[in-house]
Amino acid sequence: MNTHISPAIIMRIKEFGESDLLVTFFTSERGRLKGVAKGGRKSQKRFANCLDLFCLTSLEYELKRKGDLHFLHSCKLINPFPGLRSDFSSLSLASYMIELTEILFPLGVTDKEMFELLKNAFLTLNEGGRTDTLRILFEARAMALGGYKINLDKCCGCGRPYAGEGRVVFKRSKGVIACMKCEQESKISPGLGPDTVKALRIIQSTPWSKVEDSPLTDEMISEIKPVFKLHMEYRIDRRLKTAKYLE
Numbered sequence: 001m002n003t004h005i006s007p008a009i010i011m012r013i014k015e016f017g018e019s020d021l022l023v024t025f026f027t028s029e030r031g032r033l034k035g036v037a038k039g040g041r042k043s044q045k046r047f048a049n050c051l052d053l054f055c056l057t058s059l060e061y062e063l064k065r066k067g068d069l070h071f072l073h074s075c076k077l078i079n080p081f082p083g084l085r086s087d088f089s090s091l092s093l094a095s096y097m098i099e100l101t102e103i104l105f106p107l108g109v110t111d112k113e114m115f116e117l118l119k120n121a122f123l124t125l126n127e128g129g130r131t132d133t134l135r136i137l138f139e140a141r142a143m144a145l146g147g148y149k150i151n152l153d154k155c156c157g158c159g160r161p162y163a164g165e166g167r168v169v170f171k172r173s174k175g176v177i178a179c180m181k182c183e184q185e186s187k188i189s190p191g192l193g194p195d196t197v198k199a200l201r202i203i204q205s206t207p208w209s210k211v212e213d214s215p216l217t218d219e220m221i222s223e224i225k226p227v228f229k230l231h232m233e234y235r236i237d238r239r240l241k242t243a244k245y246l247e
């Protein structure tokens, strides 16, 4: 028997057959997986209260011989994150975080740091963190982990290293910055102040736990927002379905 027990975040649930559930879940060890919970719609014993959207559970599952569907044996609830469902904006942001994770990490692609990011983002959101700040912290770190980190080290035009002084502009087509001698600020090349660049550098490369020590100011949020909107649309090549609920 190829049985595994692992902490997992429930990403999607669908009714399957008469009494089963088709569950998509995210694990630290094996990334995003899909499995069938036999009798999941009825069995309160094996799946008591833990096959719910966004829940963090300890999941026991077994790899099926053919195909990518696992058998879910049982699960134990670790954290139901009730705060994620307490209001529309928290619910929308949690759904958005799940969607972005699915896009950046296809089935079976493992990234322990991404699991920690999603878990910690849910913990913070559950405690009632500011959704606009949380969204940016999550987007910046998730995009970096997914291989789309914005290069803030030097100007893409003249190659001059950015020493942390003066404004720069973001260049969507390359995912980099340019100095004000090489480029002008515009709607498709939004500007960033030096403090914002510094903050962005930190949130792209620091695990979640330390990010809380250096919160973003309102000014930084208003500068970073358009940058990530452009960056994500360009790199992911689509607008997230759940994004419209966050406006």
Ligand SMILES: [Zn+2]
Binding pocket: 155, 156, 157, 158, 159, 160, 178, 179, 180, 181, 182, 183
């Ligand atoms: Zn330059």
